[in-house]
Amino acid sequence: MQKQDSTGRVGNEKKISPLRARMLGDMAERGYSPLTQKIYVRAVTDLVRHYGNRSPEQISVAEAQSYLRLLKQRGASVSMVGNHMAGIRFLFEVTFGKVWQPVSPLRQRMLEDMDMRGFSVKTQMSYVRSVQGLARYFDNRSPDKLSDEEIRRYFVHLKVERKLARQTVTIALCGIKFFIESTLKRDFSLTGVPVPKRQKKLPVVLSTKEVRAILGKVQKPRFRACLKLIYACGLRLGEACRLMPTDIDSARGVVVIRNAKGATDRQVPIPPATVTLLREFWKTHRNERWLFPAASCGHRRGSPSERHIPMGAVQKAFQLARKAAGIPKAAHCHTLRHSYATHLLEANINLRLIQEWLGHRSPSTTSVYTHMTEQASNTAAQQVGRMMANL
Numbered sequence: 001m002q003k004q005d006s007t008g009r010v011g012n013e014k015k016i017s018p019l020r021a022r023m024l025g026d027m028a029e030r031g032y033s034p035l036t037q038k039i040y041v042r043a044v045t046d047l048v049r050h051y052g053n054r055s056p057e058q059i060s061v062a063e064a065q066s067y068l069r070l071l072k073q074r075g076a077s078v079s080m081v082g083n084h085m086a087g088i089r090f091l092f093e094v095t096f097g098k099v100w101q102p103v104s105p106l107r108q109r110m111l112e113d114m115d116m117r118g119f120s121v122k123t124q125m126s127y128v129r130s131v132q133g134l135a136r137y138f139d140n141r142s143p144d145k146l147s148d149e150e151i152r153r154y155f156v157h158l159k160v161e162r163k164l165a166r167q168t169v170t171i172a173l174c175g176i177k178f179f180i181e182s183t184l185k186r187d188f189s190l191t192g193v194p195v196p197k198r199q200k201k202l203p204v205v206l207s208t209k210e211v212r213a214i215l216g217k218v219q220k221p222r223f224r225a226c227l228k229l230i231y232a233c234g235l236r237l238g239e240a241c242r243l244m245p246t247d248i249d250s251a252r253g254v255v256v257i258r259n260a261k262g263a264t265d266r267q268v269p270i271p272p273a274t275v276t277l278l279r280e281f282w283k284t285h286r287n288e289r290w291l292f293p294a295a296s297c298g299h300r301r302g303s304p305s306e307r308h309i310p311m312g313a314v315q316k317a318f319q320l321a322r323k324a325a326g327i328p329k330a331a332h333c334h335t336l337r338h339s340y341a342t343h344l345l346e347a348n349i350n351l352r353l354i355q356e357w358l359g360h361r362s363p364s365t366t367s368v369y370t371h372m373t374e375q376a377s378n379t380a381a382q383q384v385g386r387m388m389a390n391l
Contacts, residue, residue, distance in 0.1 A: 040091075203368070230337065
């Protein structure tokens, strides 16, 4: 099997991908010189490589802008940053037809503050939307001009007037609190908005019998293979959907999770039966980029082979299977991960190992599963029963 790189070359044979050909055609129509075309294509190639060889069509404008800020922070020359920005912006604005929104100095400073703290692009966009909502409530006034009382009034509006869910208000609070404290260097406590304590809720856990019943009702092979992998290795939904064939090390019996939550890599043991299942499934499509490629593109441009399976489609397939199996629990794809950890604990697997396999930074995050094991609960209940027998 020959490996295809992001520039469209296969082996020693030069092959231009449809997307690259489209971009080159757009530049030729506008009279760009061959040198400029080469520089722009190189910029896009570097962007693709930075995001693990994902298709450029799967990279958002926010992620592209985050990459350009990272180049600047790493000390790249002014000309290099300028060339990369011009090339990547051309791709998004001209070839993709997307809006490359200009960033105000205030938002730029907030984004840089989040970059320095290693926030993911998803978290950054969530925080930016929170501050945008604050500014929109006050007729698009600049958020750095708002008083502490006005900020307090906005949260009264969210909680009391709109009656938003606790989690929604907490996300807005985290974003605005970061903006106030880190970007504006002001004391957020002066607003009088209390920071709510995190609720400690036990996750929903399925028994091994329920897991097998649900997986047995999944109809399509690609969804069945993906969901079985999630449970067999305790993966997050996004981690499973973005896996590449080269991430499965069958010789060592591990799957390598790259750039997971917290920008970390980890290795998780994978059962031989699951390796066999994935190998047989891969033979049905032989996609060199994705282990679970998309079946179609819908309304989007490009080839399905350039995209991984949509997470929403996997979630929908799980829900259909859960209903078909007659499982009334409020379970979703992430419940398979919770069940994996709980079942490992019930099998007396060391808690520290489970923490590493799940990719948890803190042991306290993993220890929540100790409350979910049936054996531990039953043993404790029996002990309590013996203690109270003579009352």
